Amino acid sequence: MNLKEQIEREYGGMCECGKEHGVILEDIRIGSHILEEIPDLVRKHGSSAFLVSDRNTYKAAGKEVARILEKAGMLGGSWCFPQDKLEPDEKAAGSLLMHFDNSCDYIVVVGSGTLNDLGKLASAVTGRPFMIVGTAPSMDGFASATSSVIRDGLKISLSTTAPVAFVADTSIMKDAPARLLQAGIGDMFAKYISICEWRISHVINDEYYCPKVAGLVRNALKRCADNAGALMQRDEEAVAAVTEGLVYAGLAMAMAGVSRPASGMEHYFSHVWDMRGEEFKTPADYHGIQCGIATGTCIRIYDRIRQLTPDYQTAASYVEAFSWEAWKQELKDFLGKSADAMIALEEKEQKYNPATHKARFERIADHWQEILSIIEEEVPSAEEYDRLMKEIGLQESFEDLGHSVAETRKTFYATKDIRDKYIGSRLLWDLGMLEKVGEEIFA
Ligand SMILES: [Zn+2]
Numbered sequence: 462m463n464l465k466e467q468i469e470r471e472y473g474g475m476c477e478c479g480k481e482h483g484v485i486l487e488d489i490r491i492g493s494h495i496l497e498e499i500p501d502l503v504r505k506h507g508s509s510a511f512l513v514s515d516r517n518t519y520k521a522a523g524k525e526v527a528r529i530l531e532k533a534g535m536l537g538g539s540w541c542f543p544q545d546k547l548e549p550d551e552k553a554a555g556s557l558l559m560h561f562d563n564s565c566d567y568i569v570v571v572g573s574g575t576l577n578d579l580g581k582l583a584s585a586v587t588g589r590p591f592m593i594v595g596t597a598p599s600m601d602g603f604a605s606a607t608s609s610v611i612r613d614g615l616k617i618s619l620s621t622t623a624p625v626a627f628v629a630d631t632s633i634m635k636d637a638p639a640r641l642l643q644a645g646i647g648d649m650f651a652k653y654i655s656i657c658e659w660r661i662s663h664v665i666n667d668e669y670y671c672p673k674v675a676g677l678v679r680n681a682l683k684r685c686a687d688n689a690g691a692l693m694q695r696d697e698e699a700v701a702a703v704t705e706g707l708v709y710a711g712l713a714m715a716m717a718g719v720s721r722p723a724s725g726m727e728h729y730f731s732h733v734w735d736m737r738g739e740e741f742k743t744p745a746d747y748h749g750i751q752c753g754i755a756t757g758t759c760i761r762i763y764d765r766i767r768q769l770t771p772d773y774q775t776a777a778s779y780v781e782a783f784s785w786e787a788w789k790q791e792l793k794d795f796l797g798k799s800a801d802a803m804i805a806l807e808e809k810e811q812k813y814n815p816a817t818h819k820a821r822f823e824r825i826a827d828h829w830q831e832i833l834s835i836i837e838e839e840v841p842s843a844e845e846y847d848r849l850m851k852e853i854g855l856q857e858s859f860e861d862l863g864h865s866v867a868e869t870r871k872t873f874y875a876t877k878d879i880r881d882k883y884i885g886s887r888l889l890w891d892l893g894m895l896e897k898v899g900e901e902i903f904a
């Protein structure tokens with residue numbers, strides 16, 4: 462079945478939020494033993510497919526996809542990355558393009574994560590449409606038109622191409638490494654915080670918000686949480702629920718035109734760990750693992766926020782004492798080169814300007830009860846989240862990932878500077894309570 466039609470029926474067309482929501486992929490197929498559908502999907506746009514994989518994904522599904530395409534007379538060429546740890550950098554992108562067979566009119570990427578990012582880039586550069594054949598439900602980037610890459614040693618997002626089709630064979634995905642299954646559901650759990658912060662920013666900043674898109678992600682998240690235990694038993698239904706959730710999250714971002722439905726403060730913990738990993742060679746793990754663990758930390762931060770009452774004197778004297786120069790230096794020391802973009806962002810955004818702060822503070826104080834209700838509605842309790850993490854066997858702390866308490870405290874402070882997005886750490890800055898809460902949570 463093509464999920465696209467189902468989503469379009471429910472969520473497509475003109476919406477109460479003022480946007481018209483479309484589904485960017487033509488075909489979304491999730492099911493058991495469905496690789497045989499691939500030639501028909503390729504035929505919609507081409508006749509000769511170039512197959513991209515790495516050694517692991519070739520073994521998992523690439524070999525079978527190659528056989529099926531070959532049998533249909535549609536395998537035009539292929540490239541299998543030999544690296545054990547593939548990075549989405551110039552070297553990998555270059556080797557893919559150098560091995561590309563120009564007579565092929567379609568690209569089939571077998572794999573998730575980095576292979577996805579490289580496939581999108583190759584599709585954008587060569588102008589060939591492409592399909593993703595998932596091998597692990599490990600992240601929500603399937604349905605997007607951006608690639609997360611490392612350019613000149615910096616992790617950046619490039620605007621590339623969205624796939625025309627996504628094929629997920631659950632009989633293959635269920636055998637993905639356990640760590641990737643945990644990463645996929647971890648990236649879904651992050652949505653507890655993302656949706657909460659999207660609504661909070663709507664209240665404080667009048668930011669665009671679509672209840673329908675938020676609902677789509679919330680429902681998908683619920684199915685993932687309900688299937689958490691079965692996922693690690695490699696139950697195909699549970700694998701399908703998580704895969705579907707990740708695809709929906711990607712589509713939701715495209716439908717809303719912003720990343721709000723799928724990423725918030727928890728993602729910025731992960732981004733900071735990635736940036737520092739690039740710059741200082743500190744440890745980094747899978748995106749979804751980092752997001753899942755950071756979500757637990759964010760839940761504790763929101764628990765603390767729930768106990769606060771906005772106090773203008775506290776906030777005003779905090780903002781008064783805030784030093785731009787000290788802030789800039791701290792950011793540079795902590796993040797290295799990546800800090801430059803954030804400093805430039807602040808020059809444009811002026812979030813630390815006392816004048817813009819005053820207006821925001823008043824809004825926060827006036828709507829405090831509403832903000833508390835949003836947190837209550839969207840964010841599970843720490844106990845409930847710990848139970849979910851136990852079910853998926855992911856009980857590590859950020860310290861187990863190799864980040865000290867002091868480093869994670871600084872990471873928390875830096876989350877507010879990553880993007881032009883209003884999140885929990887900014888709310889705490891506005892309340893004049895950022896360091897106070899930081900020192901309590903990361904004691
Ligand atoms: Zn809408």
Ligand SMILES: [Zn+2]
Pocket residue numbers: 600601648651723724728748752
């Ligand atoms: Zn994510």
